[in-house]
Amino acid sequence: MVVMKFFVIAMSLVFTSLVLAQNNTQGKTISDISDNDGSVRIIDPKKEVSVAKSAAIDTENFELGLFAGFLAVEDFSSNLVYGASFSYHITPSFLAQLNYGTSDVNKATFEDVANASFLSDGDRAFEYYNILAGYRILRGRSFFGANKKYNSDIYLLAGIGSVDFAGSSNSSFVLGTSYRVVLTDAIVANLDIRGHSVERDFLDDSKRTFNTEYVFGLNFLF
Amino acid sequence: MAKAQSASSFSKNDIDSEFLELGANIGVINIEDFPSEYALGVNLTFRATEDIFLQLNLMSVSDVGLSSAEKNQGAFFSDGDRDFLHYDMLVGYNFFQGEFFTSSPAAHLSTLHIVGGIGETEFGDESNFSYVFGLGYKIAFYRSYILNFDVRQYVYQSSLIAEDDTTVATHMSVGFSYLF
Numbered sequence A: 001m002v003v004m005k006f007f008v009i010a011m012s013l014v015f016t017s018l019v020l021a022q023n024n025t026q027g028k029t030i031s032d033i034s035d036n037d038g039s040v041r042i043i044d045p046k047k048e049v050s051v052a053k054s055a056a057i058d059t060e061n062f063e064l065g066l067f068a069g070f071l072a073v074e075d076f077s078s079n080l081v082y083g084a085s086f087s088y089h090i091t092p093s094f095l096a097q098l099n100y101g102t103s104d105v106n107k108a109t110f111e112d113v114a115n116a117s118f119l120s121d122g123d124r125a126f127e128y129y130n131i132l133a134g135y136r137i138l139r140g141r142s143f144f145g146a147n148k149k150y151n152s153d154i155y156l157l158a159g160i161g162s163v164d165f166a167g168s169s170n171s172s173f174v175l176g177t178s179y180r181v182v183l184t185d186a187i188v189a190n191l192d193i194r195g196h197s198v199e200r201d202f203l204d205d206s207k208r209t210f211n212t213e214y215v216f217g218l219n220f221l222f
Numbered sequence B: 001m002a003k004a005q006s007a008s009s010f011s012k013n014d015i016d017s018e019f020l021e022l023g024a025n026i027g028v029i030n031i032e033d034f035p036s037e038y039a040l041g042v043n044l045t046f047r048a049t050e051d052i053f054l055q056l057n058l059m060s061v062s063d064v065g066l067s068s069a070e071k072n073q074g075a076f077f078s079d080g081d082r083d084f085l086h087y088d089m090l091v092g093y094n095f096f097q098g099e100f101f102t103s104s105p106a107a108h109l110s111t112l113h114i115v116g117g118i119g120e121t122e123f124g125d126e127s128n129f130s131y132v133f134g135l136g137y138k139i140a141f142y143r144s145y146i147l148n149f150d151v152r153q154y155v156y157q158s159s160l161i162a163e164d165d166t167t168v169a170t171h172m173s174v175g176f177s178y179l180f
Helices: A002-023 A030-034 A110-114 B001-009 B066-073
Strands: A062-070 A077-089 A095-105 A125-144 A148-165 A168-182 A187-202 A203-222 B020-032 B036-047 B051-060 B085-100 B105-122 B128-141 B145-158 B165-179
Touching: A002 A187, A030 B165, A062 A095, A062 A187, A062 B165, A077 A125, A077 A148, A077 A203, A095 A148, A110 B165, A125 A168, A125 B105, A148 B085, A203 B020, A203 B036, A203 B165, B001 B105, B020 B051, B020 B145, B036 B085, B036 B165, B085 B128, B105 B145, B128 B165
Parallel strands: none
Antiparallel strands: A062 A077, A062 A203, A077 A095, A095 A125, A125 A148, A125 B085, A148 A168, A168 A187, A187 A203, B020 B036, B020 B165, B036 B051, B051 B085, B085 B105, B105 B128, B128 B145, B145 B165
């Protein structure tokens, strides 16, 4: 009987010490348990959220731009071309674009050999105006190095225009693509490849010519 | 447990290891002093690093038409000599790496690149060493099928019309390539 009482007392002591130990460890870390003063240290994480700012064509609908590049004129040579463009973003996917460009076409080699000029100085300028419709086939972003990222789009361009060259003015068809990178909220860079198909009458030869142009441009958004 | 199983079934084949691209293109070439013509080409690209690639190109134009000057004064040369053939070896640098989105949620990888190199141009019974410069962009619509837009300029010395005349041919093309 004495043994029984001793066993019950021993079990009560063990149970009581377990309950006390449980109460002491609740809500504390291992390091807190070892603290003698019983104070709780709360670690407050830094709440600095880095804000990524994305430049985009959002509220701006118009672009005014300048461009320069090369124009290869059929039967002649490849020369510097420069010009200006005005674009209107009708919707995020469609734009309308007016372009003006001019290129001074050097003498063709046969003119040099003949030591004659088959075109007057005024007729040597390949001058064009056109109105193009652009459809954004892809939108995305481009990475420049490891740390810079820009919104970018690829547009298909098509339209009609007029070309003044070799003493006549003829209507033209234009087909091209435009790779556009939004550098800031106000500036867009574009790299365009365009083909100008135009009728031309030169040296009694009337034919449809294809003239290849590629240009780099900077556009101001407003 | 599921994660452990998928990790154990991961093999080397799951790592993207393609570095060769075989492509074909169609375009228009403006040969200086001659008409513009349709051009067909093939190329093999070796992706050396993420940014740099090497490319072999072969392009051909059969029977370049007469220029307005030739129609007026007579053909400078004829028959097989009017076939234009160009081949080159280029180094390319991916200037802008990018990704594009279509209606599907997947992103399609793309690059804007510049290229430069050397090659040979055969035209008018001449074979001329050529410098090549250009730029273009690639869009991977599927992992292995890539759409290419390119503009290249072939610069060489030609004596077809005048002695040692620096000549530029501008080639614009659109093509598809397969990555493997």
